[in-house]
Amino acid sequence: MSGTNKTAIVTGASSGIGRYTAIALLNEGWNVVITARRSEALQETQKMSTNPDNCLCITGEITDEDFVVELFNQTISRFGRLNLLFNNAGISSAQVPIEDLSLGEFQRVLNTNLVGPFICTREAVRRFKAQSPPGGRIINNGSLSAHVPRPFSYAYTVSKHAMSGLTKCTSLDGRAFNIACTQIDIGNAATDMGGRHAVGALQPDGRMVQEGVLDVQHVARTIVHIASLPPDVTVLDINIMPTNIPYIGRG
Template sequence: MMNKTALITGASSGIGRHTAIALSKAGWNVVITARRLEGLNETKSLCASPDACLTVAGDITEENFVLELFARSVEKFGRLDLLFNNAGMSSPQVPIEESSMDIFRKVIDVNLVAAFVCTREAVRQFKLQSPPGGRIINNGSLSAHVPRPFSYAYTMSKHAIHGLTKCTSLDGRPHNIACTQIDIGNAATEMASRLGRGALQPDGRVSPEPMIDVQHVANMIVHVAGLPLDVTVLDLNIMPTTVPFVGRG
């Protein structure tokens, strides 16, 4: 396992940070990226082997940065075995007529465009290396299936990730490339903590929702990452048992 390398986007906090730490403890080399170098350095300090952790700070919505990111990853560790497309952002819950194009484009750029470019470069590397192959895990959302109220940009981006996952899984078959989408509900991170305090429901109520420890998510990702490449999990859901998802709306 020491020869396996994972690249995790959005790794300066939350699910990305916990996944990087969990993979490091499982013996993986990890490449972590996000915009905040300070947060990345903190993540690195928590990894089991900081020497087997490469930090590359930058904006993954910029294509040239993504090219540099993958080049530095392969230069450091020789190959790539896993890409976790984790970076994402939400948007204010407002009616569509109050939504700005600036926020809409930012959400689509981070949640979808960056995932597309990272997937493209991962597939390119997976095909070039010897032995060929690798795995991609996309961070979806419960909103990839059922929206929350007033969540156009976020929900559209996560529905599109479902298409990216299926296309990658289909086209990756001949090249030993597996792809998974993990749809996470209410993991207790900085980004999602507001849901535990009160989330807008379709009937207009604002109600606290149950949360789960983010470590369960990280453990699940480590499990999928450790599967042989002839085994895939196309769709994976993890959420609190009592979360209002089934029957939402």
Template sequence: MSGEGKVAVITGASSGIGRSTAIALAEAGWSLVLFARRADKLQDTQAQCPRPDKVLLVNGDVTDELAVIGLFKAAVQRFGRVDLLFNNAGISHAAAPLDEISLETFQNIVNVNLTGPFLCTREAFKVFKAQSPSGGRIINNGSIAAHAPRPHATGYTATKHGVLGLTRATALDGRAHNITCTQIDIGNAHTDMAAGHSLGALQPDGTVKVEGTFDVKHVADAIVHIAGLPLNVTVLNFNIMATTMPFVGRG
């Protein structure tokens, strides 16, 4: 489905799922506004898109309110509207028992994984409601950790459960304004962030097992499909994972 004339804002677009999604949307004809902290890596993403001239790069941090406000102002100034926000930026923390996680570590992951998506969602709402035709779509990068935790991942698990709440609240509050919201929960797409799981991940029974991964392109293709749906159609939750992922009956 063609994305000609449509504009997507992607956070965390400098690598991994964000980069793959940017390339896939660009190949489908979308114009892009790419946001991340690492300017050089953003440039690498732009260079891999088929129409680099239809890609705007904005350097910044999702935890910085003024930077997020500036991101959406820049998007509208360049392209005139926004049709899609992909809240993709996120971090994890080193595995540790709950009682060994510092307040600084916990607050940092909350700021990136939950406050950042809130700020971006808030600013997207303002644009979606003001533009003509009004409306838009938000896709949040959740995790299967939003439904079943890993051992020693308290901060990550808590924030991804928070994203699930943000997704549902966004879908509800957006209903009257032609704004829809999806959470995509991904089980070990093969990216740098998930690479360690292919070497061995701690399981709830105390064993360490190699977990399956799959090509991140399949995540990007799924997002392109959801993004291309009409706004009267909502995919509230979308789970995509390796077939051998220990999630159903995780044990």
């Protein structure tokens, strides 16, 4: 289904899942506002699509409330309406025992993975309610860690469990306004963050095991499909992962 005249905001679009999702949306005819902290990398994302003229690059930090408000203001000013927010931006931290994890590092991960998506969600919902007709869709990038943690992953796992709460609250409170919300839990996509598990990932029994990885294009196409659904259809949770990943029965 073509997304012509539909507009999306994609956070963390300078690389990985955010980059390839933005490109897939642009190639389907969407207007896409991409944001991240690295301006040159954002411009590379724009150039990789077949419709670069439909793309607006805005560099900034999603944990900065003033920046996020301006991001949404510029989106509406440029394209007139918002149909989709993809809360993708996220970081992880070193896998260390909790006694070696500093408060500053824990807060850094929570700020990017949870506070940023909260601010973006708040501003998206504000615009969705004000539109005529009201409505829109939010897709949150969760993780298998929203269900089952890896060893020594306190900050990341806590942030992704919290993302599940954000997703459910948004879906509940948004349904009266035709606002749909999805959490996509991705396992080992072939990106800088997920692809390293192909080299070796720490297992609960202490072994380092090579795990399967998933072509990121499959993730992007899944997100585009959900985004193309009519607004009265919600996919609350979806999981996409390599068939041979040690997730079911992890332990």
